[in-house]
Amino acid sequence: MNNFDFYNPTRILFGENRTASIDEHIPGDARVMVLYGGESARRTGTLDEVRQALGDRTAVEFGGIEANPKFETLMRAVETARAEHVDFLLAVGGGSVIDGTKFVAAAIPFEGDPWSILTEHGANVHSAMPFGTVLTLPATGSEMNHGAVVTRAELHAKLAFMSPHVFPQFSVLDPTKTYTLPQRQLSNGVADAFVHIMEQYLTRPAGAMVQDRFAEGLLQTLVELAPQVNEGENDYAVRANFMWTTTWALNGMIGAGVPQDWATHMIGHELTALYDIDHARTLAIVLPSLLREQRTVKAEKLLQYAERVWHITEGDDEARIDEAIAKTEAFFEGLGLSTHLGAYDLGEEAIDAVVEQLEAHGMTSLGEQQDITPAVSRRILQRSLKA
CATH class of the missing domain: 3.40.50.1970 (Rossmann fold)
Known part of the structure; x- marks a missing residue:
């Protein structure tokens, strides 16, 4: 740590x-x-x-x-x-x-x-x-x-x-x-909080047992609450736990003493600025593709995430990583958030524009390893083009 x-x-x-x-x-x-x-x-x-x-x-x-x-x-x-x-x-x-x-x-x-x-x-x-x-x-x-x-x-x-x-x-x-919120905003809130936690948790091991267990508990809570939040019923216990989880997702505690990523957010910010896509929806587009692109450098934490959050224990390392990323993607899709640029009628021209903006804003060495260059960001977005 x-x-x-x-x-x-x-x-x-x-x-x-x-x-x-x-x-x-x-x-x-x-x-x-x-x-x-x-x-x-x-x-x-x-x-x-x-x-x-x-x-x-x-x-x-x-x-x-x-x-x-x-x-x-x-x-x-x-x-x-x-x-x-x-x-x-x-x-x-x-x-x-x-x-x-x-x-x-x-x-x-x-x-x-x-x-x-x-x-x-x-x-x-x-x-x-x-x-x-x-x-x-x-x-x-x-x-x-x-x-x-x-x-x-x-x-x-x-x-x-x-x-x-x-x-x-x-x-x-x-x-x-939260009782009067449109369903779109509730779904966005779940996804936003989920990615906040992932940006601080799914990086590289740092021997931070407390931070890891807190993060995993928050992720599991969101997975459990998501269907109930999506049902739209005004259940006080559900909404109270949802509200408190989103606060803990980014109040500094789970990020203390650990490496952090934030590449998903930086790429997502450019998508929002250029194409006015909801912030949370840009995160749903970017994160699964980023995990696939970074699967080797994130392998140890991806396997921990697979077991502790999604209870995936069968298969070899590669199969468990594949399943964990697929479940992450399915989680966003289940909230009604598409995980592909094509759903927003965006293609290669959008990738060029986003990469250009990343370079203009100095976002040329992103991620916990600072190895997500503009070329890597381009590959991440290319993975996000279509299902």
């Missing part, structure tokens, strides 16, 4: 009707900006709950943050926050709204071009405005980590940044908020 620092200051307020609790965690004299996405936050009553919890505090609302939060939109939020002398932010929504709020929090006090926050991946962030979150869509884990992804539409660029200054101070996790 590698040396590591583990730090996570986010307070979790978990359970039904916890939105009212934010009153205890925001200064009484705060000037609050509430950031949200579309009309669902208003239609479902969540915004009304937030307004009631804020009480007499001055509150400014900023809506319209996209499913892949756009730099251009977020800069308007920054301008509004500065003009209104806001000193606390509150994100109401899923990972995109929370990611966007993290960028706004970092950009408000930032001196210089805020785009450099993303091009420097957060290395130049030295302070941020405090903020909390009310999670309505479990998927990304952004409610309990210090990373965010933002898209700049004019550049077709989707870049990530991380900073210890953008941990949420608190996050409200109310499983009943």
Whole structure:
């Protein structure tokens, strides 16, 4: 196991009707900006709950943050926050709204071009405005980590940044908020969390028994919950476990002290930026093909994954690896997520465009071994062309 620092200051307020609790965690004299996405936050009553919890505090609302939060939109939020002398932010929504709020929090006090926050991946962030979150869509884990992804539409660029200054101070996790979600978003959330875990787990052995067992338990939980989540019934126990699993998938614990991959995400980000495919659906396209391409360097962990997550114990090493990858692919397909570019009417021309963008963004040595070059990324995408 590698040396590591583990730090996570986010307070979790978990359970039904916890939105009212934010009153205890925001200064009484705060000037609050509430950031949200579309009309669902208003239609479902969540915004009304937030307004009631804020009480007499001055509150400014900023809506319209996209499913892949756009730099251009977020800069308007920054301008509004500065003009209104806001000193606390509150994100109401899923990972995109929370990611966007993290960028706004970092950009408000930032001196210089805020785009450099993303091009420097957060290395130049030295302070941020405090903020909390009310999670309505479990998927990304952004409610309990210090990373965010933002898209700049004019550049077709989707870049990530991380900073210890953008941990949420608190996050409200109310499983009943998932009851009004469309099935597509629920399925995407399961897939997104699954791949988050895989990016930290299915790399190379690091002697990290605790992290491995946590990761395997989370993967097994998602496999078990997926059919029940897909049924769409408002079962509190199912949704509570689903919400908590997606948070643990990316709150830093299972990634502490272990090598991490993230090539699936980097390639997937380019697919989203170029072709506006749902983030989780790009991950379902890329991961099975990446595992096939990297099966030799990942062989030891693939065999561990096969046995501990999918209970595959019969056959030689190659057969067990084949079956584990096939089950992974079937898992995504069972959620309604295609694992091939052809399902989105994309062919070789899309591969050229994605590889060009990877090179433009410096993504030339991806993966835990840093051996996924643009040529390897091209082979991964070629494997993803069709069934």
